[in-house]
Every structure is written in C-alpha cells, then in structure tokens.
Amino acid sequence: MRLSILAADLGKWDEADRDTLLLPIFADERPLRGAAGLCDWRLCGRLSRLLRSARATGIQGESLLMPPGRRLRFGRLMLFGLGDSHDYGEGRYRADVRWMRKVAADAGISDYAVEPPGRATGLIGARRALELWLDESAKDGISPEAVTLVDSASGHKDMADLLRQRRD
Numbered sequence: 001m002r003l004s005i006l007a008a009d010l011g012k013w014d015e016a017d018r019d020t021l022l023l024p025i026f027a028d029e030r031p032l033r034g035a036a037g038l039c040d041w042r043l044c045g046r047l048s049r050l051l052r053s054a055r056a057t058g059i060q061g062e063s064l065l066m067p068p069g070r071r072l073r074f075g076r077l078m079l080f081g082l083g084d085s086h087d088y089g090e091g092r093y094r095a096d097v098r099w100m101r102k103v104a105a106d107a108g109i110s111d112y113a114v115e116p117p118g119r120a121t122g123l124i125g126a127r128r129a130l131e132l133w134l135d136e137s138a139k140d141g142i143s144p145e146a147v148t149l150v151d152s153a154s155g156h157k158d159m160a161d162l163l164r165q166r167r168d
Contacts, residue, residue, distance in 0.1 A: 001137065002146040003163065005156050006113055010038055014073055018148055021074040022100060022114035023047075026085040026121070027058035034120025035150045036079075042071050047079070059083060063103050074113070078104065088123045090132060097136045105142045113148040119155065126155030130162055 006016055023036045032040050032047060040047040046069075050056040056064050060083030068077045080100050082088070096117040104112055116133055118124035124132075130149065137147075151159065 001143055003134075003166070004146070004148045005159060005163065006148045006150045007156065008035055008038060008115070008150050008152050010042055013038075013042075016073055016113060016148065018074060018111055018113040018146065020076040020078055020104070020109045020112040021068070021072070021150075022078050022080060022104060022112050024080045024082050024096065024100065024115065024117040025056075025058045026082050026088075027060070028084050028086075029058065029121065032120075035115035036120065039068075039072065039077065043069060044071075057081060061099075065107060076109070078107070078109070078112075080117075082117055085118075085121060085123060088118050088121075090124070090128070093117055093124050093129070093132055094136055097133055098140055101137070101140055101142050101144070105144065110145040112144065112146075113150050115150040119151060126151055126158035127162060130159045134166070 006012055023039060025032060025036050031037060036047060056079055058081040060081055062081030064079040066077050068074050082096055116129040119126065119129055
C-alpha cells in the first residue's frame, strides 16, 4: 500500500490523482467541517442539501456513493456516517476505519483519499489517527493500491516523521 498525505486545501485537491474521496461525517456535525466541508463548498452546498433533505443523515453505518460532478477532480465521493460525535474515541475510530476500508474494498475502490474519522473535529490527534490507521490496515488483510490521508498542515507535521520511519 502506498500511503501519502494531501492538504485539506481545494487547490491541492485539483492536483490529486485519486479515484475516490471518502468523507466520514458525524450525524451531529453541522455545518460540515474538514474535507466534507470543503467538498460541500466546492459543490455549492450539495452535501448540505442531501443532509437537510434526509437523503443522507450521518447515522452510524450509513454509506453513500455518489458522483462528484465536474467541480471535483475525484471520480467518486463516498460518504460514511459515523453517528453522534460524543464519546468518540479510539475504539470507535478503529471500528470505523475497519468498516470504511471494507466498504471501499467491497465497492472495488483501491485508490482513494480519506480524511481519517474524527480528524475534522479534533477528536483524534493526527499522529494517533495515522498510527491507528496503519495498525488496522495491518490487521484487516485489505490491501488497497494507494491511500492518501487528507489533513491540515499542522496534521501533516504530526504525521511526517511517522511516514518517514515507515518508508525507511
């Protein structure tokens, strides 16, 4: 698995070369934050309209695959409902990572960008999110071709040394 980092910046997304963007969202997170918020902005509120109309809710276990239109370079968007954000911790994070990776693999998605669950709201630290992602990836036997973690500039700094160690 090739692992890289992509800035949570729409300008950088235009240069991204990933098939699908995976967007975890909490049921009680409005307005959307992080990658989902940026995506919603670029799509002129399309995700917010889906949520307002209850076509998507963010409830735990919900997944929705959709085309991004012409405004995003990704070929597909996939929303993942995480349920309520209260009491979100490492146990739920691990379960969500396993579930998201399985759903993506079952959908034939092997090349994706993803904002790790809980990162947009700061419920999981950047370095810890990467450590747990790598740990779950080693356990589940799913081997995507390429994964790009979407995170802020400060998150990149926290993840950089761990990624360097992994490459060495």
